[in-house]
Each structure stands twice: as structure tokens, then as C-alpha cells.
Amino acid sequence: MGNYIPDTAAIRKEMLQAIGKESIDALYEDVPSNVRLKELHIPEGKTEMAVASAVKKIASRNKVYDSLFRGAGAYRHYIPAIVKGIVSKEEFLTAYTPYQAEISQGVLQSIFEYQTQICELTGLDVSNASVYDGAVAAAEAIFMTIEKNKTEALVSGAIDPRVLEVIKTYGESRNVTITVTDDLYKTDAAKLQDLISENTACVLVQSPNYYGVIEDVEEIVSIAHEKKVRVIESVNPISLGLLKSPGELGVDIAVGEGQPLGMPLSCGGPYLGFMAATKELTRKLPGRIVGQTTDHDGRRCFVLTLQAREQHIRREKASSNICSNEALCAMTASVYLAALGPEGLQKVAKNCYDHAHYLKDSLASIGFKPANEEPFFHEFLTESPIDPVLLEQKLKEKGILIGLVMGDKILWCATELNEKEDIDRLIDAIREVI
Amino acid sequence: MKLLFELSSADKKLDLIPDCDVKSYGLEEKYLRKEKPALPELSEVDLSRHYTELCKQTFGVNDGFYPLGSCTMKYNPRIDEEMASLRDFTDVHPLQGEESIQGSMEVLYRTQELLCEITGMDEMSLQPAAGAHGEYTGLLLIRRYHQARHDEERVNIIVPDSAHGTNPASAVMAGFKVINVPSNADGGVDLDELRKVVGKDTAGLMLTNPNTLGLFDPNILKITKIIHEAGGLCYYDGANLNAIMGRVRPGDMGFDCIHLNLHKTFGTPHGGGGPGSGPVGCKDFLKDYLPMETVRKEDDRFVFHNAEHSLGRVRSYYGNFLVIVKALTYILTLGKEGIIASSGKAVLNANYMMNALKKCYDVAYDKTCMHEFVLCLEGLKKETGVSAMDIAKASLDYGVHPPTMYFPLIVHEALMFEPTETESKEVIDEAIAVYTKLYQLAHEDPEYLHAAPHDQPIGRPNETEAARNPILRYQKEC
């Protein structure tokens, strides 16, 4: 029924005649007859109206929580209207990777602007054009630091467990030893000192970490650098409106999940892996990089550059296989950051910080004891005076999604969207349950 | 045109975020950023116009014919976008619990099932975010399979010399060594050479079929048999599935695992380089190694399933979910007859175009092609000095996106065309006229072509300078 073929059967026949073929089937002469498919067992096509109705029906089985106190790696923030308006422009939406610079200056310049913004945000020298998500960015960053005689990565136990799983998968196949510290809520910098060996290429730490705690990255950097070990910081980009940048902290590579920069939660994707590094690591960066140059008339323009690092040229010797990235998500982040500006970003970050601290105080007042007293950004872990699973269930019935249940504890999150009224309503709702 | 940073002025900003309605909490000085990041500051109008200007300098699928070989630049239906922007899909947290994301899980489940049927696979993981990511994941399945059998001397992945660059790069990332195998005179895998390189060290073969020359390898069943008899597995690179979907399935040709590119075959937009989606499918005997969290149906409920010996995760969460929504919408729209009609028209368009162009240009392999074909401009270059690059760049001035250039590597001065099924005869006839005209121009005025394009926002960029002295970010002049 539905397809996007513009021609009629009569025209197709005309085309077949032009090439001297009886039928379209005759074009498949090289396909062995015994494997040609007799019937494809999928439903018949539908009209647009019928498909829209079917898909909407499926969508309606999801529950959207307007009141949401869960982060744990994916965050709901306010997305300015202009962000969606710009990235849904069909030229940006439908273009291919900008290999043809002459007709791709729009995409190329936007990536160059994105790279610059990521550098500004992280305080580092160079950025690539994006990778698949924050977890893959962390895995790729580790590989940037690996040398012939340094094949171990020391990874904080307080990072996002999903990121850790991805790191382990990548590490296993690339023969990188992943050693995970037994740190629970915060990385013990002093202990790292003993764990670093001759074979250690890098230390990877997340700050704010999975439990929301702001790590003492400077201390970690000084210990690692003393032993000529590089430091990778996985960072929440929104927190950089308030917290010290990776560059200020002295880290070598900053990576992170860019989803909070204007991308909706979307049940987990598409998201954005951003990567930035010091200048000396430029050529180790995986994936696309856009550079500035001039055309033959001396006009400033932008091109994909340092391409000889990449798979399409270096093939089996490439440091990464990445080809498609998350270009449109990078543009989303770029528009988001441009819309907010430095003050707007700072405001978002500070509102997250204040709301989360207000939430923590409010929860403490009704018996949710904090699991630790470390400084945190917009997430924190508490104990629970009642069974967290039961609490989650009861509050879902009231249309509220509480923090992520982790055993007998709960990992809470507040952003600029969780205003006082929202938090107070949560507290009232919990009171009713306990 | 100016950069965002050059448009920036400190007195311009948008009023987006309200003042905080709770008290201000302090934080120790040592954690605080000293200087705000130097992000640009613009008014909403300036910002909007900036991107509209950038838009005008971007060639999208709706700007004209886009015959970029091996990239399947077909029309991206609007309904797919509309479905992916439903709030029920965009505003759910990935960790909010199975019972509250049954809709998302149904999308994943139905897409898994449909893709399995289309490819002849038994299980599918939608986690990989792009084609190369899918390749890596599929190769990890092969790695895990041999490891589980303690067959660890199988370290070689065989890759034809016509393969995409991602194939060898993915194989190395997945811990294998790459063995290149040459093509025969017909553009297919050289069976004698293949027999020579297989052995106890063969982990598997990666093959694109139809291959990057646009040719379906008639020896496909022999090829997969040679690999299987040697104890290796066969990996299908689905980059070119658009030619054969609904007509022949990788699973029936002897392939054990595959990846697909939803952003090629299933109509989801490329986004200027991503996000894509690269699902990985496999036969039953490999399913226990699939990445974590595939979706299963139990009665009327959808549940997440972790394979028993899962290779782990290749990214967080379940894949590029909204891209998957678009692909599902697309497949539901086309249905079985739409899928078969689409592959057929894609192949017809390519043959029609090739047939017309071979009146002047040399075709790399002069035989019936699948969804794409490759011209060899070596002769034209010798005769006139005009290169594949010159012809490709000149086509820009005629509103046609250039074909893929200088690929596959085994054809010199290659131009690779993939017209796709969403182009009409009329559009293809116009493109044929353009390339015929360029052929004449190559003989009459080669200098004009060397200097092409002439009517674009910029001329050819100086790529040497860009690579020798990389400027990778804007820096304010002091």
C-alpha cells in the first residue's frame, strides 16, 4: 500500500524496455534461485492515517511523569523552543556526513561552533564532532591513552554502572585491562596512589559521580600526573555552568553524556557523546573533526580534517571504527548552549544545585537520611524510612516518579524544572504514604 | 559568513530560565568555576537567522538528487518524524521501569521481529547506534562464540578488498587480525584466493552483498560454505540491503550474523552524519551472546531480557530509540509489498542510469547491477585530464549531489552512483543529461571543470592547509 516510489507502473515498464529487461525480477539474475524469498511474512502496508493511528496507540502505553526526580545518567531539563525549531530544519535533518565541503558549509560550520563551545565548556583545547553517547566516549577516551607498554585503565567504582559495562566490553576486545576501584560513594584519591602501576595508562573518574558527589579531581590529577598517568574526567556538561572545568582541574581528556544539553529523555536515545582533550592528544581523538581553512579565493571555510586518522583511509590501522556519529545531537547541544549563553547555563546549573539541596533538606526532614555528607551537584543518595519499592509504586500512582531505587537506598535528582512547588508536592505525597 | 562567536555581544541574551524559587545554597570555593565559559550571547532573532543562513548552505535530500553511492540517500518521510516527536516517546526516562514504558518496549519488540523476518535472522539487538557500531557488536558475537568453544586460535577475519573501511577497522577493534582477499575479474570474491586464506585460524568473513561495486556475488552460497567448512562464521554487512530487501535474505544465504543501517535502508534521516542506528541480528546459536536488554513478549507484557552469556553493553540503554520509532513507522507504512517494490525500483533506477551513462563513460563492471554502480574515469582522465573529482564537483553547479568518489579503492578514478527508489525517471533523466553534458565539457573545456564548482557558497577548500596547520576551534583575536 504505502511506499515512496514516485513513478507509475507504466513508467517502470518504459525504463525496463530501455535497458532491455522483461521485468524487475530479471534484474536479480545473479541471485541463486534456491534462496530467492518466496514470501516475506510481514504485514501489508498501510496508509499514513492508519500508521499514525497504530503508532500513537503504541505510544499511549508509555506513561509520562510530569513530576520526575530521577536522573542516574539521563536528565530532564527545560528545552528552549528555538532548539527544536532549528534542528528540525530539513536540510540539517536529511543531509549526509559533510564530505562535500562546497555544499555542506552549514553543517561544517555548525560542528566547528560546537567544537569551540565544547572546548570553552570543558576548558580544554580540542574537541571532536561527537561519538555515540557518554559511555562510548569514555571507552574511546581510555583507548586514546593506551600505549605499547601501558595497557591498563584504572576506573573509579563510583562511575555510572552502564558506562562501566561499556568500558569493560570495549576493554576486553582491545586488550585493555580495566581495573575498577572498590570506591563506593566517592573515589579515594590516596588509594589510587597504590593502585597505579607501571602498566597504568590512565585514571578515569566521573564528577559529579554516579551518586552525585563532586570528586576531588585536582588531587587525583596531581597523584596521577606525578606517575605520568593521564586523567580522564567524565562530566555532566550542565554542572560546568557552576563547577570547575576539566581544564581548570588539569585533566587530560574530558568526556560526557551530552543529553542534558537540549536533548529530550527519549527512552535512552539518541544521545550525544562529547570528547575534548589537551592539544597534544589531538591526533588521538576518534571520529570526525572539522577544521578551518580557505578556498581558492581566500574565503574562510570549513572541512572535515585530519581524516587520515580515520577508518575510511587507515582501515585496519585506524584507532577507531566510528563513521556515523551523532551530528544532529551535536548541533542540538550547540544551539542549546548558544540560546542559554554563559549566564543562562550558570543559572540552569545553580538552579539544579539549589533545587537538589532544597530537596535533600526536605527529604531529611521526613526521615530520608543522606547516605553521605559529601558535596554534591544535583543528585544524592538517601536511605529510606519505608521500603523504597513500595514507595516508588505508591508515588507512581500519584503521578510522581521518585529517585532511582538502589537496594534499600534511593538516588534522587532535581533539575531547574523541579521547582519548589513540585518538591513540596512530592514531600506531601510521601507523607501521605508514610 | 560570521560564526556564532563573532555575532556575540554581551548585551544580548534570551530570557529562558526563571530565578530560583528556593534559597541559595553555598559550595566550597575550591569546587567553583572561576570564569564562566565564553559561550556566545545572542538575541533569539540573531540566533534564528544564523541557523537559517547555515541551512541555506546545506544540501539536504529535498534540495535535489543525491546519488551518493553506498549511503542510500532516499527520501525521509515526514510521518516518521512526526511519530518520533510524540511526547509519549520523547519524554520518558530510560530507567522509569518496564511497566511504564510498555509502549517503547513494544516499538523495540516489533522492530526486532520485523527486522528478523526481513533478514532471516532469529534474534535482533537494537542497541548499536550506527553501522560501524553494529559491525563491532556483530564481530564481538563471533569472538564470544569461538571463545566459548575454546577455539581461541581463530583470530582472523577475512575482508574483501572492495569492503568499506569500517570493516577492517571494526575487526581490529573487536580483537581480530584482518586478512584481505582480492576480488576476481567479475568484481566478486575470488574463490581460489578465499580457499587459500581460510583455515584453523579463520574466525569469520565480513561481506557486503551486493558489494560496494553494486554487484550481487553469484557465488554467495559457495563463499559462505567455504567459510563454514573452515569453522568460521559469516558476517553480513547490511549497508547495501536496500537492493535485496524482501527478495533474498542474508539468513538464507548462509550468514550467521548481520548489522543493518536503519538510516540507509529504512528511511531514517542522516542528520548531517548521525544519529543513525545499527541493529545487530543473529542466528539462534549466537543469541546467548547478544548485548544486554533485548525485549521479549510474555503474554501481553513486554519484558527486558539479558542474554545468558551477554557480551555486555556497547552503549547505555536500548539504542537510538527515536530513530527506531522512525524505522518502525517506515516499515509499517511500506509493508511487505512496499518493501519488495522499493528494492526493485532501487535496482531498476540504478540499471537505467548506468545503461544511459555507459554511452559515454566506462562502467567498472559492465553487467547488471543492483542498487548502485561504479564508473571508472581513468580513461577520461588520461584523455582529457579531467578527474573523477572534477566531474563530481562540477555536478554541484547543476543541482546534483556528487556521487561517492574514489571508492571502492579497487577502481581507479571511481564514481559510485546510488539513485535509490524514491527518485522518478524524470529526475534520473535530468541527472543523465547533466553527466552527459559534463562528459562533453571534459573534452571541450577541461579547465572549466578543474576549477569547478563555480556557483557554490565556496570553491574547493584547501584541505592540505587544513590538515597541516589544524585550526579546530574559534579563538578570539587578541
Place this chain on the structure above:
Amino acid sequence: MFKNPEELKYAKTHEWLKEEDGVYVVGLTDFAQDALGDVVFVNLPAVDDEVKAGESLGDIESVKAVSDVFSPVTGRVVEVNEEVADNPALVNEDPYAAWLIKVADVTEFEELLDAAAYAEHCEQEG
């Protein structure tokens, strides 16, 4: 015609070799730089690295290609041309002045040609 100075020895993989007081200097030939086009980056070993005759000692990039550089000798790297690393265009400008590395403690040589034989070899490849 490509320049092939008489006093140098050449490997079939297009590297030149010159002896200077027991230390061997390695560079790329005129033929190689021409085939590569504009060189944009050279990836060289570090001082004290071991190189082996006939094996890759590093690689050299143009905008759209990358090629291995093979070592004509087995030995230990004692000096790397930082000037070329900083300005790879020198390889195009004067390939015989833009040496890449110097190797000491040489124990083994790859099969080497004199200028005339190398010119003939290039002719065949050409």
C-alpha cells in the same frame, strides 16, 4: 624525471639510506613524495625505539591517504627529525634534505639498490 642522488642507497619501498659515521640516515625518495602528494603529517618512532629492516617504522599522511614507511635497516633510533614532524611540507619540498630518522647499532639491511637500479624500479612501478 625523479631525482635520485648517486651517493644514496634505496629500498624498493621508496626509502633512501645514507651512512654518516656509523649512523644511518633514513628518508623518503622523490618518487615517494610525488606519489603521496601533499604530505600533512609524519608519524615517526621515538628515540631509543628499535626498528627492523623491512618492517614499518611509522607512517606518513597526505590528505586522503596514509602509507607505511619501512625501515631499510635494523637498529636503534638515535635521532628523529623534529623539524619535519613540525613541518611535514619539507618532505615535498626537498625529500633528500628532509630526513626522517637516524639509526645506530645497525645489524641488518634490507635489500638496497643504487640510484640507477632504483630509477629502473620506479620506472616499472610508475
